[in-house]
Amino acid sequence: MKxxxxxxxxxxxxxxxxxNLIELMSTNNIRxxxxxxxxxxxxxxxxxxxxxxxxxxxxxxxxxxDLKMHTTPILREEWKELLYELKEGVYSNRIALPxxxxxxxxxxxxxxYNFREIFGSFRKLIDKSQRQANYYGLKNKEVLNCLQxxxxxxxx
Numbered sequence: 001m002k003x004x005x006x007x008x009x010x011x012x013x014x015x016x017x018x019x020n021l022i023e024l025m026s027t028n029n030i031r032x033x034x035x036x037x038x039x040x041x042x043x044x045x046x047x048x049x050x051x052x053x054x055x056x057x058x059x060x061x062x063x064x065x066d067l068k069m070h071t072t073p074i075l076r077e078e079w080k081e082l083l084y085e086l087k088e089g090v091y092s093n094r095i096a097l098p099x100x101x102x103x104x105x106x107x108x109x110x111x112x113y114n115f116r117e118i119f120g121s122f123r124k125l126i127d128k129s130q131r132q133a134n135y136y137g138l139k140n141k142e143v144l145n146c147l148q149x150x151x152x153x154x155x156x
Contacts, residue, residue: 015055019048037108038153039076046073047101054098065125065136069093073101079152082143084134096137100152107153119148 010018022030023045034044050073057064072093075083079100083091091097099118106113126132126141133141 016052019045019052022048037105040074043074043076047105049073050098050101065095067095067098069097072097076104079104082139082147084137084139092134092137094135094137096143100147103147104152107151111151111153115148119144 013021022033025033027041030041030044034041037044039047049071050069053069054064054067056062057067070093072091075091075097079097080091082100083096084094085091099122103115106115122136123144125136126138126144128141130141133139133143138144
């Protein structure tokens with residue numbers, strides 16, 4: 001064997017390196033991946049970069065619950081109904097946003113995936129408080145139930 005199999009190379013790469021590899025792919029190949037999530041190339045890359053930031057923060061024991069992103073990923077129009085609107089047309093850049101991205105992408109892969117632990121922990125933080133729900137980036141405390149019991153991903 002002249003070269004190792006691609007799965008071995010990918011297995012040795014970090015998530016950030018995989019994102020860099022995706023960015024180097026042809027537009028057609030990126031579109032093929034984005035198509036699996038029913039999103040644009042730009043949306044996919046912005047979401048992956050957001051998740052990479054979150055992953056790196058977790059790996060280095062950073063406080064993610066008070067996360068306030070400086071560069072926000074691209075929002076889908078339907079997500080705006082779930083997020084707290086800071087001012088007209090400007091939506092929260094807090095932890096709720098990456099959670100919505102994870103939920104959307106996981107729903108595309110396996111809509112039966114159980115988010116009970118994540119949403120259970122999030123529910124404890126909100127503790128039935130509208131103000132806390134807004135602080136973490138949710139439009140209101142009821143959004144958490146919507147996220148837990150409904151798929152965000154619907155194939156068109």
